[in-house]
Amino acid sequence: MCGIAGVVRFSRNEQVDPATVRQMCRAMAHRGPDDEGVYTDGAVGLGMRRLSIIDLATGHQPISNEDGTLWIVFNGEIYNHASLREQLVQKGHRYTTHSDTETIVHLYEQYGSDCVRHLSGMFAFAIWDTRRRTLFVARDRLGIKPLYYRLTSKSFLFGSEIKVILAHPGVPAEFNSKGLPEYLAFGYLSGEDTFYSGIKKLMPGHTLELKEDGEIKISRYWDLPLHGETEAHPQSYYVDAYRERLEQAVGSHLMSDVPLGVFLSGGLDSSAVAALMTKLRGTPVESFSVGYTETNYSELPYARVVAQHINSIHHEVLLSRQDFFDSLPKLIWHEDEPIAWPSSVALYFVAELARSRVKVVLTGEGSDETLGGYSRYAFTLKNTAWDDVYRRVMPGFFRRKIRQSISDSNLIGATARRKLSHTFLALDRSSWASFYFDNFFSAFGEKDQTALLSEETASQFSSESAYTHVLEAWESSSGEMLQRLLYTDIKTYLVELLMKQDNMSMAASIESRVPFLDHELVEFAVNIPRSHQLNGLSGKHILKKAMEDLLPNSIIYRPKLGFPTPWSGWLAGPHLDNIEQLLLEPRSMARGLFRRAAVERLFHEHRAHHRDHYDRIWRLLNLELWHRVCLEGDSHDFEMQDRKADLASTP
Numbered sequence: 212m213c214g215i216a217g218v219v220r221f222s223r224n225e226q227v228d229p230a231t232v233r234q235m236c237r238a239m240a241h242r243g244p245d246d247e248g249v250y251t252d253g254a255v256g257l258g259m260r261r262l263s264i265i266d267l268a269t270g271h272q273p274i275s276n277e278d279g280t281l282w283i284v285f286n287g288e289i290y291n292h293a294s295l296r297e298q299l300v301q302k303g304h305r306y307t308t309h310s311d312t313e314t315i316v317h318l319y320e321q322y323g324s325d326c327v328r329h330l331s332g333m334f335a336f337a338i339w340d341t342r343r344r345t346l347f348v349a350r351d352r353l354g355i356k357p358l359y360y361r362l363t364s365k366s367f368l369f370g371s372e373i374k375v376i377l378a379h380p381g382v383p384a385e386f387n388s389k390g391l392p393e394y395l396a397f398g399y400l401s402g403e404d405t406f407y408s409g410i411k412k413l414m415p416g417h418t419l420e421l422k423e424d425g426e427i428k429i430s431r432y433w434d435l436p437l438h439g440e441t442e443a444h445p446q447s448y449y450v451d452a453y454r455e456r457l458e459q460a461v462g463s464h465l466m467s468d469v470p471l472g473v474f475l476s477g478g479l480d481s482s483a484v485a486a487l488m489t490k491l492r493g494t495p496v497e498s499f500s501v502g503y504t505e506t507n508y509s510e511l512p513y514a515r516v517v518a519q520h521i522n523s524i525h526h527e528v529l530l531s532r533q534d535f536f537d538s539l540p541k542l543i544w545h546e547d548e549p550i551a552w553p554s555s556v557a558l559y560f561v562a563e564l565a566r567s568r569v570k571v572v573l574t575g576e577g578s579d580e581t582l583g584g585y586s587r588y589a590f591t592l593k594n595t596a597w598d599d600v601y602r603r604v605m606p607g608f609f610r611r612k613i614r615q616s617i618s619d620s621n622l623i624g625a626t627a628r629r630k631l632s633h634t635f636l637a638l639d640r641s642s643w644a645s646f647y648f649d650n651f652f653s654a655f656g657e658k659d660q661t662a663l664l665s666e667e668t669a670s671q672f673s674s675e676s677a678y679t680h681v682l683e684a685w686e687s688s689s690g691e692m693l694q695r696l697l698y699t700d701i702k703t704y705l706v707e708l709l710m711k712q713d714n715m716s717m718a719a720s721i722e723s724r725v726p727f728l729d730h731e732l733v734e735f736a737v738n739i740p741r742s743h744q745l746n747g748l749s750g751k752h753i754l755k756k757a758m759e760d761l762l763p764n765s766i767i768y769r770p771k772l773g774f775p776t777p778w779s780g781w782l783a784g785p786h787l788d789n790i791e792q793l794l795l796e797p798r799s800m801a802r803g804l805f806r807r808a809a810v811e812r813l814f815h816e817h818r819a820h821h822r823d824h825y826d827r828i829w830r831l832l833n834l835e836l837w838h839r840v841c842l843e844g845d846s847h848d849f850e851m852q853d854r855k856a857d858l859a860s861t862p
Contacts, residue, residue: 213261213272214242214371214717215284217337218379219346220254221365221425227256231379236260238378239371241545242286242717248272250282254423255339255346259284262570262722276316277305280341283319285312286371287334287356288724290463295329312336319347324418327432331463331730335413337369346421352433352730353577354415354706357713361410367421372714373410373547384842385409391668391804392677395655395830396648398551399710401703402680406548406837415706435698436734437690446743446756453736454757460729461487464573471571472497474561474723475523477513479767480575480584483754484726486761488573489521497568498523501561504531508777517766528564530557532781539833540840544847545718546711549833553776555711562719570721576712577727580697580705581736583750584771587651588696590633590748592741594646595692598635614638624820643685644678647696652704653677654826663809693741701737779825787814790832799835 216235218227232249236258243260250257250273259272273282289295292311295318300306304317311332318326319338324347333355338347348369350358360369361376368376377384385408390400403411413419416433461484465471473485475498488496498518502509511527518525535556542559543550550556565572579585601610617628617637631637633650640646649656655663657675664672675682681703688698709725716723726732739753746752755767782790791814793799800807810831817824839845 213259213284213286214239214375215286215335215337216258216370216375217284217339217346217368218256219367219421219423221367221423223254223423225254227251227254229256232256232258234380235368235370235375235378238374241720242371244720246271248284250284250339252282252339252341257282257284257337257339259286262717262720272312274308274310274312274316276320277307281316281319282339282341283312283316283336285315285334285336287332287336287351288464288466288722289314289330289332289334290466290729291329291331324420324430324432327418333724333728335371344423346419348413348419348421349432350413350415350417352416353701353709353728353733355709355713355725355728357710358413359405359410360413360419362425362427363409364425367425367427373405373407374544376410377407383408386838386842388668388671388804389676391664392660392672393680394549394834395660395663396653396677397681397703398549398654398830398833399707400548400680401684401706406841415702433730435701435737437688437694437698438738446753449739449743449753450756453732453739453753456729456732456735457483457726457754457757458487458491460726460732461573462491463729464724464726465491467571469570470497470568471573472499472565472569473523474498474558474565474572474574475500475514475517475525476575477510477515477517477766478575478771479751479754479758479762480578480727482517482575482762482766483578483758484573484575485517485523486521486758489523490761495522495524497565498525499561499565499568499572500525500527501557501564502527502529503557503777504529505777505780508780513766513769516763520763520766526564526568528560530560532777532786534560535781536786540836540845540847542715542718543833543837544840546714547841549830549837551707551711553778553829555715557776558711558715559718562716562721562723566719566721571724572716572721573724573726574712575727576708576723576725577705577733578751578754580700580708581727581733582739582754583693583697583741583744584754585651585750586748586771588693588750589745591647591650591696592692592745593748594633594635594638594650595640598638598640598646601635602640621821626823628822644675644682648678648681652681654830659827663805663813665803665806668804691741693744694737697737701733778829779823782817782825782828787818787828790828794831794835802838805831 229249229251236247239260243262246261248259248271257273273284275282289311292314295314299317306313315336318329327349334351335356335358336349357371359373368379370376376382387404387406387408390404393400403414417429417431420428473488473496475481475485485498500511500514502511538556614637617631638646684699684702688695712723744750744752758767794810813824816822840847
């Protein structure tokens with residue numbers, strides 16, 4: 212696990228100063244506290260920060276091939292590098308290190324841009340080809356490792372974090388306001404754009420080739436294969452096949468020359484990884500869990516059950532409300548963008564706990580999106596079926612009246628309104644964006660944004676601009692509805708989850724690995740028939756059956772909590788007042804993004820329990836703190852209780 216950076220200038224008369232590359236690397240020193248390396252070749256510069264995991268002695272980067280004509284910087288792990296090395300040696304390639312990084316160089320020598328098709332693992336890398344005078348950049352299939360870039364008429368910059376690009380002289384930090392509708396809906400941008408004008412993501416499963424004159428070519432080398440069943444198999448076939456593949460994936464992810472452990476939430480996914488680690492290693496593993504001082508939201512009791520069951524060396528940390536609020540500015544700085552979910556904060560604290568014991572952790576990320584684990588999948592299938600009947604028996608006029616009353620009636624409390632709002636009674640299936648995305652993802656739907664945004668801001672956007680990228684993913688999908696839902700989430704929602712996982716673990720200088728996202732395991736999982744995936748409103752039926760010999764039923768079949776955070780409970784009393792004050796300060800309102808009356812109404816409705824606006828308040832708070840910390844240069848190390856009204860900074 213490392214951080215990488217680079218510069219290519221399009222005038223061959225220019226020289227990249229190594230000090231500039233080092234300056235970019237220093238912005239992400241937390242990603243690689245063990246080592247630094249820089250390579251320059253006239254108008255090209257490559258840099259990296261290294262967290263030493265494999266080949267501690269000779270794995271220094273940048274690394275070249277035998278004759279020094281190819282140079283690479285690499286972030287990630289290649290789990291099949293040993294078998295690839297053997298094949299490449301047989302083809303005549305000569306190694307000087309034992310690192311997986313060097314394997315990528317020789318693969319590129321052998322196969323060119325097709326080298327990525329041979330790799331199994333998580334990766335973002337850049338190779339400078341001195342003979343062809345081209346830069347080849349690649350990102351892994353599912354987006355486990357990040358890669359950002361900025362292209363202008365004069366130069367190309369790239370880095371593992373956005374702040375790396377901003378550290379280059381002359382690069383401004385400017386708000387990409389066209390992403391505002393998607394952020395208000397989902398909390399993140401799912402396409403190639405970022406929150407910063409001119410800075411983009413290389414999308415998962417893509418490569419980028421840049422010529423020294425600035426000509427660029429971006430290509431997709433992998434897509435999630437969806438296909439119908441060619442032959443019927445009993446459930447036992449899928450259970451046994453998935454278990455075998457998952458065990459192989461966990462085994463490959465244990466590759467390390469340093470101590471490793473596991474994040475253990477007490478849910479099925481992380482518990483399955485922990486149990487398989489213990490089985491494969493034959494010795495107790497180190498497990499790490501986080502909980503809250505509010506015990507109703509803490510899953511620590513479940514984590515302890517699993518830790519005792521597998522006899523792990525278990526460690527815990529408690530996160531308080533004050534810890535949570537005090538850490539927000541720093542963690543927004545680490546993510547470079549507003550934090551999408553409060554659970555990111557807990558993830559950082561458990562990563563900090565793990566850092567004192569290990570350098571690598573395995574996690575349970577990715578199971579829900581590949582095995583239909585979220586209740587929204589089964590609920591949407593049933594909601595669709597119920598809606599078919601409802602539309603046949605209920606005239607459109609009455610359906611509209613019922614939707615309106617659920618939205619506006621004072622006879623319905625916030626809890627009942629929230630539950631009803633997810634059903635076909637409150638939704639219009641003629642708009643898939645409303646029926647699915649607004650139902651389970653959107654904090655501010657299209658109508659909410661119309662009321663919230665200032666007139667000037669709203670005039671910049673077309674209708675449904677918030678849904679452009681998710682609808683593109685949905686329209687690109689195929690197969691039965693469950694497969695289409697999984698495909699859409701894997702291409703959008705999961706990518707953001709992985710960014711959170713990467714940034715929060717790297718903020719604590721540890722590497723996180725996600726065996727559920729071994730690409731061959733994913734390809735198998737998403738094509739398991741729905742009849743075997745779902746059981747009522749619960750999913751992951753195959754994984755549950757596959758783990759019955761290693762975990763207690765009380766863990767396997769307990770209701771899913773989904774890493775809950777007491778955020779909604781913390782929005783009471785002084786904290787709610789302080790957040791409102793922050794958002795209504797002259798400094799905040801001067802941005803001209805939102806109507807003051809709309810923000811005031813949101814807080815009034817929340818206090819009156821007319822609506823539960825906790826997710827909307829989270830969106831607005833994070834956006835404001837991001838403006839202050841990432842665009843305007845406020846310190847990200849302040850403690851919020853030291854500031855005006857706990858959360859507010861002076862204008």
